[in-house]
Amino acid sequence: MRKLLWFGAGVAVGYFVGTRGGQKAYDDLVVAAQKIMDHPTVQEVAGVLQEQAVRLVDEGKRKLASS
Template identity: 40%
Template sequence: MKARMMFMAGAAIGYVMGTKAGRERYEQIKRLSQQVSENPNVQEAAGKLRAKGEEFAGAAKGKAEHLKERVPEQMPGRHKAVEDEQSQVYPG
């Protein structure tokens, strides 16, 4: 979602800066974007999206912590097995 918003913002900025319609069109776009951003419905939706994002991030963090507890810090014999493989000489 963040990437999409960044793309849309970049596209809007590119359009505004590259438009041949001039200052009048720029002011029109600026007024429209300000009206949209100040709209209570838009602000409410943004707040709900922010809350959902925080909820999902918290759930993901909880799952990651739970999984981390289940994975051992070091598998016994792992380093030994890797060293044995590296020290073997294979016939060429």
């Protein structure tokens, strides 16, 4: 449910920026999002999540191979 709310909020912001804000507001939003994505903490979390995903895929492959 929480993910759906975040998705809905993203759609609403995107709609607002796209229809009312114009190119300047869109560019400002892109710059702000890029700053967030470049933040060291966000990069660290992304790395951890990627490692976990790789581990889970490897475990799934091993379980399928052993079946």
